[in-house]
Amino acid sequence: METTENSLVEYGSRRIIITVVAVVCAMLELIDTTIVNVALNDLRGNLGATVNEIGWVITAYSLANVIIVPMTSWLSQQFGRRNYFAVSILVFTICSVLCGSATNIWQIMLYRFVQGLGGGALLVTSQTIIAESWPSEKRAVAQGIYTLGLIIGPTIGPTLGGYLIDHYSWPVIFYINVPIGIVATVLSLQYVRSPRYEQKRPANEVDWLGIILLTVGVSSLQYVLEKGQEDDWFSSKLIIILTVMAVFGIICFIWRQLNYRYPIVELRVLRNTNLRIGTILTFLIGFGLFGTTFVLPLYTQSLLGWSAFQSGILLLPGTLFVAVVVVIVSRLIQRGVSSKYLIVLGMLTFFVYGYWSYHLLTLQTGSANLYAVLFVRGLGLGLLYVPVTTMSLSTLEGKEIAQGAALTGMFRQLGGAFGVALISTFIARESQQHRVTLVSHLNQDDPTVQQRLSQLIAGFQQRGFDFLTAKQSAYAVLESSVQRQSTLLSYMDVFLWVGYLFLVSVPLVLIFVKESQRKTRVIETAGH
Structure with missing residues (x-):
């Protein structure tokens, strides 16, 4: 045909x-x-x-x-x-x-x-x-x-x-x-x-002005998100200037696109409810996916001592499982299962992934346990990605499909950038806070602390260190232990809060996502 x-x-x-x-x-x-x-x-x-x-x-x-x-x-x-x-x-x-x-x-x-x-x-x-x-x-x-x-x-x-x-x-x-x-x-x-x-x-x-405003606004925002933590955020004049440029550029860009006859980004397509909610959910998925994927290699390499190759291999079985889930979910949607409820199930699954990871991560966690929780992550991603992308474009026709895909793509990128930037800042702040809390419990008069110090000093002396050097080395070991523990606690907090973020977003889906009322046209004939 x-x-x-x-x-x-x-x-x-x-x-x-x-x-x-x-x-x-x-x-x-x-x-x-x-x-x-x-x-x-x-x-x-x-x-x-x-x-x-x-x-x-x-x-x-x-x-x-x-x-x-x-x-x-x-x-x-x-x-x-x-x-x-x-x-x-x-x-x-x-x-x-x-x-x-x-x-x-x-x-x-x-x-x-x-x-x-x-x-x-x-x-x-x-x-x-x-x-x-x-x-x-x-x-x-x-x-x-x-x-x-x-x-x-x-x-x-x-x-x-x-x-x-x-x-x-x-x-x-x-x-x-x-x-x-x-x-x-x-x-x-x-x-x-x-x-x-x-x-x-x-x-x-x-719309050359629109192109300039988009470039200035988005590139400034991207730099602030990428380099903000490294430059100590608003203590840097450059970060302050670029933040102002980002806000000014993006606001003016939105105004320009909504009022110019020939916009380079058709924001008016966001009048479509499913696309509007889809862009928000795409941002959320980008935030959660890239944010937690960013933390996992840090955990395995800096705290468990894995190589980059080992950390990469860790993600492969869960990713292959996603492929299986995607096939099943695609067929379920094709047979009429509601995208809305699949998205809700995916969000609840991603919450389980975050909550389980929070309780699972330790300084001795084995790879078998990590593989198990990453299968749950794979299930959540499979339940989220296909329904969200399908729902976002489900009620669009013609050139609106390309316009909607461009907007969801942009929000996915921004969600990932926000996720990495905010989580990096969160880890730095939380790690310091946990360190203060842990140090406050290290009382030198505590018999347990004294025993641990004595064991460390004796161990260094057996290796040929004099008493003063052995004592300094023992305190350094304790400091390193506190730092590792505080870093671990901050990683655990990331997974917990990302899980909660998905959980509290469930009502957004239930209330606002609408099933497509458009009757599907039969394009293929029996011969195809």
Whole structure:
């Protein structure tokens, strides 16, 4: 059966190829978001960079992502979706080569920024392509497939990066993108179609002021979130200035987009209730997912002494379990199960994950126990991602799908940035508070404390230390023990409060999420 003139629904091998290309491209973008994390020490040594400078390898990529994501719908309209998608893959691939061949920190920062512009476009455009390539009654299945890329990408990034760093060298983490990028570019040019409703606007109708306000506001906000804790927040003049710029830029941008005839980000689409609630839930998922994923490697590496590769492997079984849950959830939605109640169940499951982690984490927790709780995390993510993405786009048509995907993509990125920034600050503050509390209970007159000190001093003396040095070393051991315990308590608090955040959000879903009243059109015939 031929598709209608304006339909982008594909069938047979064309749909399979388009879906695989889109998912792989989304995964590439997300893998490159996290794969660099485990290579920072190697990059710093080889490029002669300071600790602060090397952090910009991550920050530059994130800044570019957050700037480009909300503009993807407009850029697709300007250049045609197929062309824009293919060029984005090409930019990402070329910059991967340039990053791997960089000889100093400034080069790789520039290349990572441009790579982020291409990568951010891949993430959202992939979602739009998949959503429109599948018929509306199978959109839950399509979003389930896309969700696998969203979850697997960030998970395997550190594992893959750790393996490549251990066995090869840091440029390889960029070069592996090249063959995949070349194949994806060729296939996208051959198979991806541009919708007929996309029409290029004249240059005099382009909202250049909106682009400037978006860039200034979002990039300033991203910097504040990334570097605020490092610069001690508002004790830094730069952070204060950028906070003012972020607030001013974002407020003016929103006003501009709501009042300008040809906005670059169609905020008016948020009149759709499901999309509006979906963007909030997407922000929440980004906050919880990236926030807790950020803490887990810190816990396993700094407190349990695991390597980066071991920490990455820890996440793999739970992630594979997500794939199973996503398939089941997609089929349940396709058979008429309410997305609203699946989302509620996912939030309650994520609360269980946070609450269980709070009680599970110790300085001696074994990997078997961590695997178990991460399966619960996988169940929660599977129950959340597919229903939320499906619900967000369920009542949108035509170009609104691309506009909605761009907004949910932006909020996912911002949720992750907020999550990492706020949790970093929370850990620093809570760790200090727990340290004060623990030290207050270390009374030198306490027989238990005296016994522990005596044992430590005796142990150091047996190793050849004089009494004064042995005593100083014993106190240092106690200080280290207090610091480790206070850090552990702060990590435990993170999981507990993230769990509570999901729990208190349940009423938001029950009250505001509405089931789609639109009757599903049957697009496929029995022959398909």
